[in-house]
Amino acid sequence: AQSVAQPEDQVNVAEGNPLTVKCTYSVSGNPYLFWYVQYPNRGLQFLLKYITGDNLVKGSYGFEAEFNKSQTSFHLKKPSALVSDSALYFCAVRDPSRRGTSYGKLTFGQGTILTVHP
Amino acid sequence: DAGVIQSPRHEVTEMGQEVTLRCKPISGHNSLFWYRQTMMRGLELLIYFNNNVPIDDSGMPEDRFSAKMPNASFSTLKIQPSEPRDSAVYFCASSLQFEQYFGPGTRLTVT
Numbered sequence: 001a002q003s004v005a006q007p008e009d010q011v012n013v014a015e016g017n018p019l020t021v022k023c024t025y026s027v028s029g030n031p032y033l034f035w036y037v038q039y040p041n042r043g044l045q046f047l048l049k050y051i052t053g054d055n056l057v058k059g060s061y062g063f064e065a066e067f068n069k070s071q072t073s074f075h076l077k078k079p080s081a082l083v084s085d086s087a088l089y090f091c092a093v094r095d096p097s098r099r100g101t102s103y104g105k106l107t108f109g110q111g112t113i114l115t116v117h118p
Numbered sequence: 119d120a121g122v123i124q125s126p127r128h129e130v131t132e133m134g135q136e137v138t139l140r141c142k143p144i145s146g147h148n149s150l151f152w153y154r155q156t157m158m159r160g161l162e163l164l165i166y167f168n169n170n171v172p173i174d175d176s177g178m179p180e181d182r183f184s185a186k187m188p189n190a191s192f193s194t195l196k197i198q199p200s201e202p203r204d205s206a207v208y209f210c211a212s213s214l215q216f217e218q219y220f221g222p223g224t225r226l227t228v229t
Contacts, residue, residue, distance in 0.1 A: 034217060043122075043209055043220035044161075051216060090161065094216070104149050104168060106218060108161045 002027040004093050006109035013032075013081050021076040021112045023091030032094040032112060033074040034106065035065055037070050039087045061085070081116045088113055121219035124210050130227045131167040139224045142191055144210030151218060152185055152195050153206040161209075168192065200228045 003026045013019045025031055036044040048059025052099050055067040065076045074091060092106040123142040131137055143150050151166040155185070165175040167187045182201070187193040197204055205228050211218040 032216060036220075043222045044211075046217045046219060049217055104213060105163065105166060105174060106151075110160050 002031075002093050002095050002107045004091050004107055004109040006089075006091055006112045008112050009110075010113045010115065012081075012115045015083050016080050019078050019081040019085070019114065019116070021089050021091075021114060023074045023076065023109060024072050025074060025091070025093045027093050029096055032096055033065075033067060033103055034092040034094070035059065035063070035076050036090045036092065036108075037087045038090065038111075039047065042098065044090060047076070083118055084115050086114055086116045121221070122205050122210055122212050122219055124208075124221035126224060127222065128225050128227075130229065131200055132229055133201055134199045135228075136196065137204075137226060137228075139195040139208050139210075139226070141193045141195070141210030141221060143193070144214075144219055145191065147212035147214045147219075148190070149218075150187060150193050150211040151211040151213070152159075152193070153211065153220075154206045155209060156206045159200045165194070197226075200226075202228045204228050 005024045007022050011021055034049045035047040036101050037047055038044045047063050048065055050057050050067045058064045063078050065074055067074050088111045090111050091109040094106050125140045149168050152164040154162045154164055164177045165185045166173055170187045183197055185195045207223045207225050209220050209223045211220045
């Protein structure tokens with residue numbers, strides 16, 4: 001069974017500083033990995049994904065994430081945080097298998113609240 | 119594209135009443151997902167459809183919950199009878215290939 005862990009419930013960072021939101025995963029085979037952001041009273045918004053290829057993927061709003069197979073991690077990063085980045089961030093993994101009930105299903109982490117202070 | 123559309127955005131009902139939540143996926147998407155989000159349990163997948171066929175409903179809490187997808191452009195999630203513990207935000211999401219796109223959610227309050 002696939003699983004995702006976000007070890008930090010909260011991350012606090014000062015505006016202008018780099019930020020990292022951590023994610024580790026467990027899945028059989030090569031994973032499909034995703035990051036989503038949720039602002040208050042809104043649905044989840046897709047930020048970026050890793051399917052195959054370059055381990056560093058770039059996404060919306062200046063975010064990027066690095067796939068590390070040996071550490072089974074997919075940490076979200078941004079070089080310079082903005083106050084407007086404050087939100088709830090979810091990491092998700094998808095089983096690449098095309099069979100059975102897991103096909104197409106995303107497993108989400110519990111979320112990390114990012115707060116960027118002015 | 120208008121994105122995933124959900125209605126109503128807010129629903130307040132009394133215990134025992136039937137509640138129907140509606141979702142219109144993004145045109146052309148072939149998979150549809152219903153999620154529930156609460157502070158206690160986080161984001162839970164309830165059921166998902168592929169090409170209008172239910173694939174996995176193992177997340178549906180109990181028989182009071184049912185979901186249908188009569189065609190590619192419409193799905194419903196019904197709770198009958200509703201209970202206070204069903205209070206949550208319910209999200210619908212659709213997908214074509216890899217990433218899922220979420221609707222704005224329906225905030226359900228059962229008193």
